[in-house]
Amino acid sequence: MIALALTTALLLGDYAPQPMASEMLPPDQEARVQRIGEQLRCPICQGLSIAASPSPAARAELDRVRELVREGKSDQEIKDYFISRYGDWVLLSPRAEGANWIVWVGPALLLVIGAITIARTLKGPKAATAAPAPTAPADDEFLRRVREEVDG
């Protein structure tokens, strides 16, 4: 019954979002639109690109990408258009600059440190040379008196 009600509501279209997609471009340009869209974050989704999200906001942004491609803008110009509105947040892969380097270099650095640690652990501790037993100085007064007591 619920399914029937939902289907009817969607067919009537009264409450369904009506994204008005712009006309598709030739295949090579459309592939570029999708490629750029995959790099831009959907503003209302959890970690989805605007190319992957069916939300109205993402559809509208992908339409804008399509329009900018049609106008002959370069990939960087299109990304800059979105960065000027949402900041670097809009990029699914942060730019390799400033504090962002931590994100790019950090994992590799941790991997190297981990590998070195494992290598050192597997190699084991250096062969320990038996330390010579400490010898008491011959003229130790206390030991001399203990020996006398023991020996009688």
Place this chain on the structure above:
Amino acid sequence: MRTWIAIAGLGCVVLMVVFYRAFGTDPHDVPFMLKGKPAPAFAVTDLMTGQPVTSEQLKGQPYVLNFWASWCEPCEAEHPTIEWGARAFSDRVRFFGVLYSDTAENGKKNLAQRNASFPQLVDPHSRMAVDFATTGVPETYFVDASGIIMHKYVGPLDRQTLAYLVDQIAPRRAEAKQ
């Protein structure tokens, strides 16, 4: 051994910085970089009259843009507040509704059920909405007389907030004289 302790310590500090930066922000909070910057130019049409409405025509006038859609429940709840604002501040600010990701037919049907006293604009392909960095509806933009976006409000407005934000872009006449 001391070297490794130093490296581990440095790693901890770096992780703390990363976590501090990440935890210091709300992941749902979408940055808005247009605040304090000129409003994007637009050229759209009036939903009811079909007359063109452009940013050029609004030069020198403060205005409020309210993005909404017929399928948006929070927008329904917000309409009376926007309508109140459009009437209460009509001498200082121009109000416009902008249909977002919706059809003109659905917009007109929705408007037929309420008595909107201010112009409603059609935004084909939501181009104007994307230019304004809209992330959903309802969202309301407050643009001052010099064409600068002073505020963007996400979600349904209440009267008090609307009045406060209108004051920011168009001070009351007594305040303006001071």
